Amino acid sequence: MSGRREDLAQLRRLRRAALFEGATLLGLLTVAVPAKHLFGYAAATHVMGPVHGFAFLVYAHALIVTVSGGGWTRSECARLAVAAFVPLGAVANVGLLRRKEAEFWSNPT
Template structure:
């Protein structure tokens, strides 16, 4: 691989980490803020607002994951781990750690 490609891969992993944290954050807000507001406080608009925001963040994450994995260098197990972590509360923290480690191992120019 050329140094330019290595740097691009590292940047892609760091962008993926950001998308991961945004997706995980919106999931936590939806589950632990919006849903309780809907059911305990009778405020369904919280879910109506947060649901589409999380949906967009999730779709962006999956799209970026597909792009990153299709570039190569990711095992099936790592890919499944990153995908499953997106649907588990606090799973984004594990994915972010994986992506940070992987980016740190990427050669720099």
């Protein structure tokens, strides 16, 4: 049972990482970049850029760990991976991750 519990925890970590990555990108694009270009406040991108980079790495790590556990189709894996390179793509995958979590609960094995 602890294996299933860990799988569920990892799935939830991936969903949180996707939201974190999307939120940092949104902050970078809507606050930091305009502040740099409109107001000459370059410090905003110097702060948000590395924060978003870290969020991206967290998402990539969570993705690798989660899908390596099995139970994912190639198209799901590709969708999750490609989403990391599309603006707000990781956030778009939250629905897929919720469906996978619902599948997890509906399969008692």
